[in-house]
Amino acid sequence: MTSSVKRACGHCTLCCKVMAIEALAKPANSWCRNCRPGRGCAIYTERPGECEDFACLWLASDLLDERWKPSRSKLVLTTSEDGIEVRCDPGSPNAWRREPYAGDIRAWAAEGERNDMTVVVIAGQRLILVTPDREFDLGIVGPDERIVREIEGAKVVKEDD
Ligand code: SF4
């Protein structure tokens, strides 16, 4: 979508598939009509501001090594006000279960537990909360719902905004 000072998207175009783009009314998990997968954006100089401003965590941070490049991992990472969001390419909904990804995700979940940070995996419309020792499939989370990290026994509470 954009280029970084340190890294470049290169042939990766995965965010143009997994992210929703409000300005284009583009839903998440379907290719943007302007994307030439593996090649880039057909309207690059005129792309919406939200595309121009977007940088996934791999692009923005050298803490994630080359294995995490989205075109290779099939995972696009972003931060939210609650923590880390891991979006799977809908064609590879179990990509996050492979190593080294699953191990890193669990390590972040352990760190998140100490720092009140949430790690969620988004695979298609399903949202999975990852904790150090287990995962909670929260199903489809509506736009007016938010996840709270209050675990009641084997349940996680979903709350309306
Ligand atoms: S997912 Fe990241 S690396 Fe891939 S095109 Fe988007 S911003 Fe670039």
Ligand code: SF4
């Ligand atoms: S407008 Fe361009 S940069 Fe934005 S999602 Fe579509 S293809 Fe990607």
